Amino acid sequence: MLRQVVFFLRFIALTLGQYDICKSLVSTDDGPIWEFYACQPKPMSMREYMKIKVEPAGITCGSPPERFCTLENPYLCSDECDASNPDLAHPPQLMQDREPFGLITYWQTITWSRYPEPLLANISLSWNKSLELTDDVQITFEYGRPTVMVLEKSMDNGRTWHPYQYYADDCLDAFGMPPKRVQDLSAANVTRVICTEQYSRWVGSKNDKNVLFEVRTRFSIFAGPRLQNMDNLYTRMESMKGLRDFFTFTSLRLRLLRPSLGGTYVQRENLHKYFYAISNIEVPARCKCNLHASQCAVRDGNLQCDCEHNTTGQDCGRCKRGFRAKSWRAGSYLPTPRGSSNNCVAAGSTLGNCECYGHSNRCSYIDFLNIVTCVSCKHNTRGQNCQHCRLGYFRNASAELDDESVCIECNCNQIGSVHDRCNETGYCQCKEGSTGQRCEDCLPGHYWKQGCFPNVCDDELLLCQNGGTCHENQRCICPPELRGVLCEQPRCDGEDCDAACTSYLTSVTLLLCLLATQLLKLTAC
Numbered sequence: 399m400l401r402q403v404v405f406f407l408r409f410i411a412l413t414l415g416q417y418d419i420c421k422s423l424v425s426t427d428d429g430p431i432w433e434f435y436a437c438q439p440k441p442m443s444m445r446e447y448m449k450i451k452v453e454p455a456g457i458t459c460g461s462p463p464e465r466f467c468t469l470e471n472p473y474l475c476s477d478e479c480d481a482s483n484p485d486l487a488h489p490p491q492l493m494q495d496r497e498p499f500g501l502i503t504y505w506q507t508i509t510w511s512r513y514p515e516p517l518l519a520n521i522s523l524s525w526n527k528s529l530e531l532t533d534d535v536q537i538t539f540e541y542g543r544p545t546v547m548v549l550e551k552s553m554d555n556g557r558t559w560h561p562y563q564y565y566a567d568d569c570l571d572a573f574g575m576p577p578k579r580v581q582d583l584s585a586a587n588v589t590r591v592i593c594t595e596q597y598s599r600w601v602g603s604k605n606d607k608n609v610l611f612e613v614r615t616r617f618s619i620f621a622g623p624r625l626q627n628m629d630n631l632y633t634r635m636e637s638m639k640g641l642r643d644f645f646t647f648t649s650l651r652l653r654l655l656r657p658s659l660g661g662t663y664v665q666r667e668n669l670h671k672y673f674y675a676i677s678n679i680e681v682p683a684r685c686k687c688n689l690h691a692s693q694c695a696v697r698d699g700n701l702q703c704d705c706e707h708n709t710t711g712q713d714c715g716r717c718k719r720g721f722r723a724k725s726w727r728a729g730s731y732l733p734t735p736r737g738s739s740n741n742c743v744a745a746g747s748t749l750g751n752c753e754c755y756g757h758s759n760r761c762s763y764i765d766f767l768n769i770v771t772c773v774s775c776k777h778n779t780r781g782q783n784c785q786h787c788r789l790g791y792f793r794n795a796s797a798e799l800d801d802e803s804v805c806i807e808c809n810c811n812q813i814g815s816v817h818d819r820c821n822e823t824g825y826c827q828c829k830e831g832s833t834g835q836r837c838e839d840c841l842p843g844h845y846w847k848q849g850c851f852p853n854v855c856d857d858e859l860l861l862c863q864n865g866g867t868c869h870e871n872q873r874c875i876c877p878p879e880l881r882g883v884l885c886e887q888p889r890c891d892g893e894d895c896d897a898a899c900t901s902y903l904t905s906v907t908l909l910l911c912l913l914a915t916q917l918l919k920l921t922a923c
């Protein structure tokens with residue numbers, strides 16, 4: 399309870415009145431007008447919103463029930479973990495509960511009875527939302543802190559992971575890294591991933607239960623020891639590459655690699671005193687809304703920014719429809735103290751002389767035509783205002799002019815069409831015989847073979863004759879004695895008759911033929 403109050407007070411101190419409103423109505427001589435500012439949600443305890451996953455399966459103690467001892471008194475093994483008894487169970491959600499009445503509740507693993515096989519556990523914490531750390535991450539271990547562990551983070555909902563900080567009682571031995579302290583970091587190496595020995599040494603299990611990922615100490619490099627100069631930190635956030643990303647995450651993962659040993663070597667005769675137990679994980683952070691929202695709330699089970707400045711998306715990372723006259727930009731902490739809101743601009747409003755519907759953010763003046771024109775139109779657009787589609791693309795009728803999908807590729811069939819362009823409704827110009835929006839089909843009476851060709855034969859009008867059969871509309875397969883496109887001719891007719899014709903000739907004519915040759919022989923003699 400006290401722990402939570404202290405955290406709460408620290409949040410307030412850290413955020414007092416800076417970048418907390420997105421707009422305000424100010425009065426001018428011309429009447430009241432809106433002014434817009436960079437804004438960000440207040441830090442929250444993200445503990446309640448995290449989804450916890452513990453690996454491997456079966457690492458949580460209690461099935462089957464198991465006795466465990468403590469490091470201080472390994473011979474007093476009266477405690478029991480039993481998953482089937484609510485009073486003796488230690489499920490993962492006890493790492494994020496509110497602990498009413500000050501009662502400490504904790505997740506606990508099986509004991510290290512399989513020693514020397516390592517006792518390994520992964521705890522993934524995910525939010526499905528980009529968050530920015532605003533204070534120290536604090537993990538509270540009961541019964542001693544691990545002697546080796548790694549904190550990792552993901553910025554893409556767990557697809558890729560990166561080490562955030564290494565923890566060991568001997569960094570060189572465990573990770574081959576020299577031990578460092580966050581206090582020793584400077585502005586030049588504040589985003590360095592270090593190994594620290596500060597939270598892994600044995601101090602008695604009740605003296606210091608916490609393992610920290612130090613955010614405050616890193617902030618104080620820029621903002622001073624009491625964070626009195628936050629403007630300087632925010633200025634650095636804008637100018638220093640990678641600084642903001644360093645504090646940004648969607649998921650965290652704890653890889654527990656070796657439990658607390660109570661300050662000595664592993665005592666094989668009593669392995670029931672080695673295990674992990676975590677009572678609380680505190681993650682003070684704010685929703686990352688790209689300085690376009692001052693509120694963040696749970697909607698449909700997920701944290702979501704309440705976007706202002708005509709932006710939209712889970713992180714306010716896009717312009718709303720109809721507000722894409724300029725490309726989207728994050729708000730900026732500069733100039734302090736109010737920052738810049740970098741609003742999205744309504745399509746159709748004039749932006750200087752030139753509007754590009756959000757498909758370009760560069761214009762150029764063409765001297766001899768005396769016009770201003772958009773340069774390098776994106777999203778397959780072209781034209782002075784990026785208002786047309788490139789050749790080979792056509793206008794998406796259901797999209798606004800400032801929509802990224804305003805131009806659709808024609809995709810004309812290369813063989814069936816005359817060229818790769820299409821008309822305004824997406825129809826390609828077809829070669830003779832082909833049809834369809836992309837000229838990918840053949841007209842009736844045509845067959846497809848690297849293009850459309852008129853049928854040679856079919857089952858209705860162009861029938862193969864004398865018992866021939868039509869093969870894929872391309873040719874008649876004729877009986878051996880016939881030829882012609884439709885098998886309409888005999889192979890041998892009139893004067894061309896010779897040996898090949900014998901099968902066709904009747905035996906009578908064959909006889910006459912033989913007689914005639916004999917006669918010729920006789921006359922020659």
Ligand SMILES: *[C@@H]1O[C@H](CO)[C@@H](O)[C@H](O)[C@H]1NC(C)=O
Pocket residue numbers: 453454518519520653
């Ligand atoms: C923890 O996660 C890492 C990285 O995905 C994996 O290599 C390792 O096997 C996991 N450990 C356990 C105990 O599941």
Ligand SMILES: *[C@@H]1O[C@H](CO)[C@@H](O)[C@H](O)[C@H]1NC(C)=O
Pocket residue numbers: 526700702712
């Ligand atoms: C993550 O958040 C997005 C946006 O709110 C939502 O569409 C998606 O379904 C969420 N995924 C999960 C696994 O909750």
Ligand SMILES: *[C@@H]1O[C@H](CO)[C@@H](O)[C@H](O)[C@H]1NC(C)=O
Pocket residue numbers: 578582583584586587590592
């Ligand atoms: C960071 O830089 C400071 C001085 O600039 C140096 O003393 C310190 O060792 C460096 N830390 C790391 C982790 O490189």
Ligand SMILES: *[C@@H]1O[C@H](CO)[C@@H](O)[C@H](O)[C@H]1NC(C)=O
Pocket residue numbers: 432434706707708741742
């Ligand atoms: C957003 O658009 C609405 C009109 O739909 C306008 O009233 C409002 O002032 C705009 N806000 C900003 C920050 O431009």
Ligand SMILES: *[C@@H]1O[C@H](CO)[C@@H](O)[C@H](O)[C@H]1NC(C)=O
Pocket residue numbers: 794795796797798801803804806
């Ligand atoms: C046309 O635009 C609408 C609205 O943006 C979009 O949902 C749709 O996917 C687009 N169609 C194509 C084929 O890109």
Ligand SMILES: *[C@@H]1O[C@H](CO)[C@@H](O)[C@H](O)[C@H]1NC(C)=O
Pocket residue numbers: 821822823824825
């Ligand atoms: C595009 O071509 C198709 C097919 O030739 C035709 O039906 C349609 O009317 C044409 N559309 C326009 C806008 O010319």
Ligand SMILES: [Ca+2]
Pocket residue numbers: 492493494495496497502503504676677678
């Ligand atoms: Ca707890």
